[in-house]
Amino acid sequence: NDPNIRIYRNDAILNADIAFEDAIKQAYRATRVYEYYTSTSYAEREQLYLIRMVTSGEYNLENYLVELENSFLEFEEEFGEADVRVEMLSLRDDILGIPYADETGAALDNGTRIQMLRDALTDPANLDSSGYVSVPFSTSTDQLSPLTRNHKISHIEVNFSASEIGDDDVGRVYLRQLGTSVVSTVNDETEYYRFPERTAVVDVYFGSKFFDETIYKSYRFRDRPFANTQWELAINLRDEPANKGIDLSSVSDIQIFIYYTDFTTF
Numbered sequence: 001n002d003p004n005i006r007i008y009r010n011d012a013i014l015n016a017d018i019a020f021e022d023a024i025k026q027a028y029r030a031t032r033v034y035e036y037y038t039s040t041s042y043a044e045r046e047q048l049y050l051i052r053m054v055t056s057g058e059y060n061l062e063n064y065l066v067e068l069e070n071s072f073l074e075f076e077e078e079f080g081e082a083d084v085r086v087e088m089l090s091l092r093d094d095i096l097g098i099p100y101a102d103e104t105g106a107a108l109d110n111g112t113r114i115q116m117l118r119d120a121l122t123d124p125a126n127l128d129s130s131g132y133v134s135v136p137f138s139t140s141t142d143q144l145s146p147l148t149r150n151h152k153i154s155h156i157e158v159n160f161s162a163s164e165i166g167d168d169d170v171g172r173v174y175l176r177q178l179g180t181s182v183v184s185t186v187n188d189e190t191e192y193y194r195f196p197e198r199t200a201v202v203d204v205y206f207g208s209k210f211f212d213e214t215i216y217k218s219y220r221f222r223d224r225p226f227a228n229t230q231w232e233l234a235i236n237l238r239d240e241p242a243n244k245g246i247d248l249s250s251v252s253d254i255q256i257f258i259y260y261t262d263f264t265t266f
Helices: 003-038 043-049 061-079 091-095 110-121
Strands: 083-090 133-139 148-162 172-177 181-184 190-193 198-203 227-235 251-264
Touching: 003 043, 003 061, 043 061, 083 091, 083 133, 083 148, 091 110, 091 133, 091 251, 110 251, 148 172, 148 198
Parallel strands: none
Antiparallel strands: 083 251, 133 227, 148 181, 148 251, 172 198, 172 227, 181 190, 181 227
């Protein structure tokens, strides 16, 4: 009947409940990470609503996590580790789609096509509300190997081809991901995700990498799906100090290298 003992005992129970609830949340989070990484559904996830003990009972947290780990190991045994690949998007050829022939079917020379790119980059109609040159584009799994699935971004690099870049060998572009992401799963299904908008500030290189390679790698979109319905490439010549020497009328192309991971399913 000692009130102090009752207080300590109640406090211990409350703290145990808080710790257990946190453990359940972390187990749920681990399950969702497993499902996202493998692009599969974990059927035993419903057990989390039945678990009341850490180590005891038909359904307990310890056994659940062991089974989750075993499922992950089985997935790796079947599909192996994810491979890293790269997809190159040319602003001139892929994003803007500058034609190779005119209306009559006559082939356009490289100089003419480059001038059409420069006209597009310097067109005031392509300025966004911040005064940045902004070019929308999308990415699709149609451009990737048909034998692979579950394409997720590793990192991104950008090569800026221009003759007038200033004296600093430094430049930056902004990449924004705004749309709906699409994943082709290992079970040949399609999943859709809507992530918060995100912007990456990418340090570009001009043909060759002047600084250490790590400077040019942006991991801002790491683990997000490769395929997305709406991206934006923005070039800030208004108030980005690194771009003060860049002349868009000297640009011949901008290449976006998207490094991504996937699993071979055939």
